[in-house]
Amino acid sequence: MTALDEHETANPATPAPAPRRPSRRDRGIDPIPWWLIVIGAVVALYFILPTLIVIPLSFSSASAFQFPPQDFSLRWYENFFTDPIWLSSLGNSFLVATLAAIIATVVGTAAAVGLDRLTGRLAAFARTLLMISLVTPAIVVAVAVYIAFLQWHLTGSVFGYVIAHAALGVPFVLVSVTAALGGFDPKLLRASASLGASPIRSFITVTMPLISRGVLTGAIFAFVTSFDEVVIALFLRSPTFQTLPVQMYNSVTFELDPTISASSSLVVVAVTIIFLVPLLIGSRRTKKR
Amino acid sequence: MTTTTRQRRAPRPSWLLLIPALGLLAAVLLVPLGQSLLTSVGAPGFTLEHYASLFTDGVTLTVLGRTVATAAIVTAVAFLLGYPYAYLMTRVGPRLRGVLLVIVLIPFWTSVMARNYAWIVLLQRGGPVQSVFEFFGADDIAFQGSVVGVTVAMSQVLLPFMVLPLFSSLGGIDRRLLLAARGLGSSPLVAFWKIYWPLSRGGVVSGLILVFTLSLGFYVTPALLGSPQQSLIAQLLAQRTTQLLDFAGAGALGILVLVITLTLVAWANRFGGTISAIGAAATTDRKEQR
Numbered sequence: 359m360t361a362l363d364e365h366e367t368a369n370p371a372t373p374a375p376a377p378r379r380p381s382r383r384d385r386g387i388d389p390i391p392w393w394l395i396v397i398g399a400v401v402a403l404y405f406i407l408p409t410l411i412v413i414p415l416s417f418s419s420a421s422a423f424q425f426p427p428q429d430f431s432l433r434w435y436e437n438f439f440t441d442p443i444w445l446s447s448l449g450n451s452f453l454v455a456t457l458a459a460i461i462a463t464v465v466g467t468a469a470a471v472g473l474d475r476l477t478g479r480l481a482a483f484a485r486t487l488l489m490i491s492l493v494t495p496a497i498v499v500a501v502a503v504y505i506a507f508l509q510w511h512l513t514g515s516v517f518g519y520v521i522a523h524a525a526l527g528v529p530f531v532l533v534s535v536t537a538a539l540g541g542f543d544p545k546l547l548r549a550s551a552s553l554g555a556s557p558i559r560s561f562i563t564v565t566m567p568l569i570s571r572g573v574l575t576g577a578i579f580a581f582v583t584s585f586d587e588v589v590i591a592l593f594l595r596s597p598t599f600q601t602l603p604v605q606m607y608n609s610v611t612f613e614l615d616p617t618i619s620a621s622s623s624l625v626v627v628a629v630t631i632i633f634l635v636p637l638l639i640g641s642r643r644t645k646k647r
Numbered sequence: 648m649t650t651t652t653r654q655r656r657a658p659r660p661s662w663l664l665l666i667p668a669l670g671l672l673a674a675v676l677l678v679p680l681g682q683s684l685l686t687s688v689g690a691p692g693f694t695l696e697h698y699a700s701l702f703t704d705g706v707t708l709t710v711l712g713r714t715v716a717t718a719a720i721v722t723a724v725a726f727l728l729g730y731p732y733a734y735l736m737t738r739v740g741p742r743l744r745g746v747l748l749v750i751v752l753i754p755f756w757t758s759v760m761a762r763n764y765a766w767i768v769l770l771q772r773g774g775p776v777q778s779v780f781e782f783f784g785a786d787d788i789a790f791q792g793s794v795v796g797v798t799v800a801m802s803q804v805l806l807p808f809m810v811l812p813l814f815s816s817l818g819g820i821d822r823r824l825l826l827a828a829r830g831l832g833s834s835p836l837v838a839f840w841k842i843y844w845p846l847s848r849g850g851v852v853s854g855l856i857l858v859f860t861l862s863l864g865f866y867v868t869p870a871l872l873g874s875p876q877q878s879l880i881a882q883l884l885a886q887r888t889t890q891l892l893d894f895a896g897a898g899a900l901g902i903l904v905l906v907i908t909l910t911l912v913a914w915a916n917r918f919g920g921t922i923s924a925i926g927a928a929a930t931t932d933r934k935e936q937r
Contacts, residue, residue, distance in 0.1 A: 390738050398735040401728045402750045404803055408765035409757045415768060426775070465667040472664030488668055491676060493857075493912045495864020497881040498901045499676060501888045505686070505898075506679035525675035528668055557660075586758050589866050593889070606760035610767060610871060622761030629756050 409626060416623040418616070434620035444617060447605035451585055454516065454601060458523035459581035465524070466531025466580070467573055471565070473532075474539045489529045496589040504593035514596025522590050527580025534579070538572025582629055680905070687898030697899035707883065707900065714880040717794055717801075717869075718862040722809075724802040725858045729809035730851070736810075737817045751810050754803065763871050766800040770872065797873045804868060805861055809854040816850020856915030860908045880904060 416434055418427030438444050473485055491499065503522055504513065512518030542565065550560040566573075588603035595604050602621065609615040687697050701707045736747045754762065769776050776799075820843060828838035866881035873879065878886075884904070887897040 390735070394731055394735050394738075397728075397731045398747070401732045401806075402747065404728065405750050405806065406753050408762050408769065408803065409753055411769065412761050412765050415765075461671070465671055468664040469668035472661040475661040484665055484669065488672060490909075491672075493860065493908065494676070495861075495881070495904055495908055497864050497866040497884055498680075498905045498908075500866075501884055501897055501901050502679035502683045503675060504888060505894050506682050521671065522675050525671050528671065532668075582756060586760075588759055593885075603758065603760045606758075606764065607867070607871075610760075610764055618760070618764050622758060622764055625758040626761055629758065633756055 412619060412622045412626055415616075416619040418619065420616070434617050437617045438620040438624070441617065444602075444605060444621065447600055447602045448621075450516075450599060451602040454519045454523060455581045455585040457516070457520045458527055458584040459577050461520065461524035462527030462580035462584075463531050463573060463577040466528045466576060467535050467569075469528070470532050470535035470539060471561075474536065485532070488532055491526055492529045500590045500593045503590055507594060513594050514599045516599070518594055519591065519599075519601070522594065523584035523587055524580070526587060526590075527576075527583050530579035530583060531573070531576030534572045534576040535569060536572075538569040542568055578632055582632065585625075585629075680902075683894075683898035683901055686895050687902055689895065697895045698903070700896065701899055701903060710878060710880055710883050713794070713877065714863060717798060717879060718859050720798050721801045721805060721862045722855055722859045724798065725806050725809040726851070726855060728802070729806055729813055729854060733810050733813035733817050733850075736814050737820075748814075751807050751814075755807055759804075759867060762804060763800065763868055766796070766803075766868075766872060770796045770799065794873065794877055797869050797879075800868050800872050801862055801865055804865075805858045808857045808861060812853040812857065813847070813850045816853070817847055820846045853915050856911050860911045863908060864904060 414427055417430045417432070419429040419431035419433060420427060469488060473481055476484075507513045507518050507522075510518075512521075546564050546568075547557075547560050550564045551557070555563065586603060587601075588607060591601045591604045592607060595601075600608075602625070606618050606621055609618040609621075688694060689697070732747070732751075736744055739747065768774060771777075824842050824846075825838050828842055829835065833841070864881055865879065866885065869879045870882055870885075873882075875882075880900070881904075884897055884900050887893045887900065
């Protein structure tokens, strides 16, 4: 927030050294009002506050949910890494999220490539259909999936979790691969075909390298979506198989177990790293050019 | 152009590529929802009694009313906070805009359970938020176990869905129009109301509908921060399914919620691709920095 204030107060005073943005010129006649900056700062705080308090909480020694923490300790981390229930939930989440992300990525990339070549109402309808899970209330899906999976004997099974989560990940893969294909020149495929490559070979050696960033982004989103999914997971859980978000849910409803704070911090840090890695790889790549 | 017509002539392999995705969708979404629909109308026979009882059992309508009211408040809060924020994003330089965008996306990638846990700690009895309010003399506001707490937490979770469509809509508005209006002698407020606001309306409608529909189906936050006495529609749906095993009643209620949601989304979609806008904003946020 201080960065925001500094930025704004510093700008009108100092003359722009390199006027890259034309907007700087009319700062004088069209300034950003101060109250807007205040509102922006408050809203920004509201956005990040809940994420920020989780980390100090995890180092608290109190055995109740308490903020700000009084004493610091690592007991909740110790608990997390020694308790078989937490550890197995973590392992289950990794397993389900990895498999779901693989399926969602393969299936979603294929659909994006297919839709890229199709036009017309039917294709537009298929695209909307594949995106629909983004706006379908999670609880409605969860209840329907629960009832159906009960009949199919899929509740509490890895396979049940994986296909349910894979379906939720498909829209993200579809969007990011479609965006990547937008910058793809189809003439390249004709060139490779004229040089004798089969369609599959063309896809692997020409298309894939060019859209790999989009595929990777989609895969990451599919992984995180599954790793974080709680509503469907709550319905599909069984005494023998549950995921980490479900164990976190249990720990605030039944057990009041502060181990959730260690678990939350680990997940927040892990997910942030997962999102930052492609960002760093991407910037290094652009720098090289 | 010639390439697209050429590709259109060979459609079969392209449709084949859609089959796995559509199959997955069918197994997880379409078939289970179809089954819910069939159960709710009493298949193999046909009856609308489960739908009728939604309106006559006395509970469902009360809960539905409470849910709609909560969703409306959440939407209003998200709009009042989101509009200035999205506007500010369009005004600052590219680097700060990147920072503001990352801040919007943080709730997206913070685990749902971590966020709900944080809100439980913040809003609990004797917690920090209550202390702040007590300091200002408001002693008897209960946040945990009340609709107030649910609203505060839900607004935060859903705010990105307001800011992202607003940002993409406000970013496309030419600010010189405002300066022109000012130059012709209009006051800032009139210039905003007559020029900026009408141009931003598409994004506003998308954001409002999106947040409203998403809050209708919210389950975890109300279940954890609310109270069973003031349950929302999602809790009722869960309770009918897992505790009462009333699959037909739950099916009818689920289909009702789904129909309301999809109708609103379809309506909002006419104002400019809400669904894909969210997906695109969430996944390709790094384009900006390239």
